[in-house]
Amino acid sequence: MYYLPRMKVNIEEKFSLFTDQWSPKIIAELNGQQLKLAKIQGDFVWHDHANEDELFLVYRGTLFLDFRDGSTVSLEPGECYVVPKGVEHRPRTKDGEEVWLMLMEPAETKHTGDVKSELTVEVCERI
Amino acid sequence: MYYLPRMKVNIEEKFSLFTDQWSPKIIAELNGQQLKLAKIQGDFVWHDHANEDELFLVYRGTLFLDFRDGSTVSLEPGECYVVPKGVEHRPRTKDGEEVWLMLMEPAETKHTGDVKSELTVEVCERI
Secondary structure: OOOOOOOOEEHHHHHOOOOOOOOOEEEEEEOOEEEEEEEEOOEOOOEOOOOOOEEEEEEEOOEEEEEOOOOEEEEOOOEEEEEOOOOOEEEEEOOOOOEEEEEEEEOOOOOOOOOOOOOOOOOOEEO | OOOOOOOOEEHHHHHOOOOOOOOOEEEEEEOOEEEEEEEEOOEOOOEOOOOOOEEEEEEEOOEEEEEOOOOEEEEOOOEEEEEOOOOOEEEEEOOOOOEEEEEEEEOOOOOOOOOOOOOOOOOOEEO
C-alpha cells in the first residue's frame, strides 16, 4: 500500500495561519517544486534565480514586478506571471497595501536568489 | 538582452477562451512543469502517472478524486490537492455540474496517464 496523505489544502485557510511578511510558507510539494504562500508589503530586493523560473499568482492586492529594462508587470488578483530564470526582478507593492500571493518554484529556490539580504529566509516553514 | 514576454495571465479570462471538456489547456510553463486549465464534467477514467505528481486546484464546482482504497477527496473552489506519482485516481464531478480546475504537472504528463482512452488528448493546446 502506498502512503497517501488525505490532506487537501484550503488556500484561504492557509493564508489565515500567518501574518509575517516576506516569509513564504510551503503549502504543497510536487515534482521537486514547492507551492508557497506569502504576504508582502513594500519593496523587496532586486534579485534573480540563475536556474529557476518562478511563478507569481496574486490573491489579494496589486503586485508589481519591476525589471531592469525599466518595465513593470502589474498583477491583480487572479493574474499570474512567470519570471524566467536569470531575469532580475523586484517584487513591490503599493504604499501601505499588503499583497497576498502564491509562488511556485523549485524546492531549492531562495526567494532572494543569490542576493543575501536581511529579508532572506533560509528555510521556509511548512504550514 | 534577454527575451522576456510581458504577458501576464488572467485565469478567469483564460477559462473564458474554451468550452470543451476534458481537454486541458496550457496557460504557463516553468521548470519543465505546465500550468493547465480544464473544464470537466462526469467521470474520468481511472489512471495514474508513474513518475509525476499532479496538482489539482479547483476554481468552480466540486471536484471528487476517487482512490482505489475506496476513499474520496472532495475539493471546493480555493482548495487544492497533490496526487502523488503512481497513485491511481479518478477525477469525477457531481451529476450535471461542470467543474473548472487548474492543473500543475510535468510537461510530459498525459492526463490519462498510461491509460489510453477516447478522452486522451495527445497534445494539449496552448491558450
